Amino acid sequence: MDRNEMLEKYEDNWETSMGGWFPGEKVILRGKNVLTELNNDRWVEYLLFGITGKRSPRVARLIEGMWLICTSFPDPRLWNNRIAALCATTRSTGVLGSAGALAISEATIYGLKPIQGVSDFLYRTSKKIAEGQCLEDVVKSEVKKYRGIYGYGRPVVDQDERVEPLLDFARSMGAGDGEYTKLAFAVDEYLANSRLKYRINASGVVAGLLADEGITAKELYHIATLTFTAGVIPCYIDALDKPEGAFFPLRVSRVNYEGIEECRVWGKQK
Amino acid sequence: MTTPSKQETITTKIWKEIPEDDNPFAAKVCYCSGFDVYGDLLGKASYIEYLYLLFKLEPPSQNQAKLLEGLSIALANPGIRDHSVRGAMNAGAGGSTHASALIAALAVGAGNLGGGREIYNMVKYWEQCGTDINAWEQMIKEPPVEERADVWVPMEHAPGFDPSGASCTLPVKQVLAYLAEVGVSEKLKWLQANRLDLEEFAECPLAMSGIAATVFYDLGLNPNQAEMLFLLLRLPGAAVHALEQEQLGWRRYPFFSEGLKLQEYHSTGEQE
Incomplete structure (x- = not known):
């Protein structure tokens, strides 16, 4: 089939088993009637089903608890939350604040890249160890190649206050002893004793716990997409209650200029 | 098919x-x-x-093109301390995607304070008041109040004016003088001639957004078009500042570590 034939095949023709809305009649997700078969689900159960096709109230509850403990921090200085606070201080809308915060949550030093990245790392590392490599070599090679490992180390502070509460919660749900969680902590132990001194952060623990439940790196990425929202919205509300423009105003002297000092005239460049 | x-x-x-x-x-x-x-x-x-x-x-026309070109330069970089640019730099400092830096700049730069909605509102004022100074005085002193709720909160200052300004800044005056001249713009000339009166009504100085809204109105753009074009024209500065902070990294970008002071929370008393 050439490219045009492919486009013609899809013209006004979207064949899907994922789902759809039949106005005035029903809503289907992955073969189930949302209004009659999924209507008693918790919202996160529904989200998990939509993303993975898995029906598991237990895993959904595990995810919900992880969201709360790890990612719903209402501090307006956190980079994604700050978008919501800035939106409120300029009297933009709440949804634009949440959408902007969500968009930048796909960050490198926090958020979606580490969340997906550490899950991917654990799966790859587990495979390499099963193929005969030792953990030390795999970790060293990862650090050499990428100058760090997602899920280990943390901006602002070294210690991650979320790890223990997260493990306590996981244990209360009968999780925490699986192969990937053990691997995540084995890497933590190795790195803590290396010159890097990196410690595991919450995203490393989450990735281990959910890999033990069969959640893939890409599924985890989708599951975590909205995870910051419960911390974002309070930051918007808080800044909206204060005067417009009041969120950490910056005077001119806060600009640390390091560029060309000489005053130049346009059209008379050397 | x-x-x-x-x-x-x-x-x-x-x-x-x-x-x-x-x-x-x-x-x-x-x-x-x-x-x-x-x-x-x-x-x-x-x-x-x-x-x-x-x-x-x-x-x-030649004048219209010069007017839009001048305004485009005036707006291209709102400056490193502008809220929308700060939004974009947040994305850069955290290593977020480049599109998200612009999304953040648009979201933060959309509002009533120096953002797209301020432009929308001021063009609406222009449509209703034209060059009638008495109409402006009444509009500014008794702004229209919507009875029903909207996703936009009501304006807290006269649109086009800077509520935290002390006096009209030099760049605003320079842009106004240049555009009124090259654009052969009656509206800008009227704004220039009546600036002090308008500032007195508004109790704060004219802002760059006020010039932008006036230019858009002069070019015959409606409030929706004006809001959209304003959002577009301010993105270059957001883009380059985001890229620069991405290079510098989060450690060199303000976190306001000592800035958050947690106060005692007074419950709303609503619990189940």
């Missing part, structure tokens, strides 16, 4: 396409309001003239 006669279509006065002979999904010729974009307009029109054409469907 649906038969052609039953296919839904997109209606437009802006864009017309002629398909390639060998591919119904690719355009051979694209017309923007009658102009062959790639076969004629390219190389003849300036970027600013094309931008004007896209919004207005007619080419600008």
Whole structure:
């Protein structure tokens, strides 16, 4: 089939088993009637089903608890939350604040890249160890190649206050002893004793716990997409209650200029 | 495949396409309001003239093009301390995607304080008041109040004026003087002549947003078009500042570590 034939095949023709809305009649997700078969689900159960096709109230509850403990921090200085606070201080809308915060949550030093990245790392590392490599070599090679490992180390502070509460919660749900969680902590132990001194952060623990439940790196990425929202919205509300423009105003002297000092005239460049 | 006669279509006065002979999904010729974009307009029109054409469907006069070009330069970088640019730099400092830096700049730069909505509101004022200073005084002192709730909160200052300003800043005065001159703009000249009175009504100085809204109104853009073009024109600064902070990294970007002071929370008393 050439490219045009492919486009013609899809013209006004979207064949899907994922789902759809039949106005005035029903809503289907992955073969189930949302209004009659999924209507008693918790919202996160529904989200998990939509993303993975898995029906598991237990895993959904595990995810919900992880969201709360790890990612719903209402501090307006956190980079994604700050978008919501800035939106409120300029009297933009709440949804634009949440959408902007969500968009930048796909960050490198926090958020979606580490969340997906550490899950991917654990799966790859587990495979390499099963193929005969030792953990030390795999970790060293990862650090050499990428100058760090997602899920280990943390901006602002070294210690991650979320790890223990997260493990306590996981244990209360009968999780925490699986192969990937053990691997995540084995890497933590190795790195803590290396010159890097990196410690595991919450995203490393989450990735281990959910890999033990069969959640893939890409599924985890989708599951975590909205995870910051419960911390974002309070930051918007808080800044909206204060005067417009009041969120950490910056005077001119806060600009640390390091560029060309000489005053130049346009059209008379050397 | 649906038969052609039953296919839904997109209606437009802006864009017309002629398909390639060998591919119904690719355009051979694209017309923007009658102009062959790639076969004629390219190389003849300036970027600013094309931008004007896209919004207005007619080419600008020389004065109009100069007015829009001047405003585009004035708005291209709102400055490193501008809220929308700070939004973009947050994305850069955290290593977020580049698109998200612009999304953040748009979200933060959309509001009533120096953002797109302020432009929308001031163009509305222009539509109602024109160059009648008494009408402006009444509009500013007794702004219209919407009875029903909206996603936008009501304006807390006169649109186009800077509520935290002490006096009209030099860049605002420079831009106003230049654009009033090159654009041969009656509205800008009126704004220049009546600035002090308007500032007295508003109890704060004219802002760059006030000039932008006036230029858009002078160019015949409606409030929606003005809001949209304002959002577009301010993105270059957001882009370059985000890229720069991405290079510098989060450690060199303010976190306001000592800035958050947690106060005692007083419960709303609503618990189940």
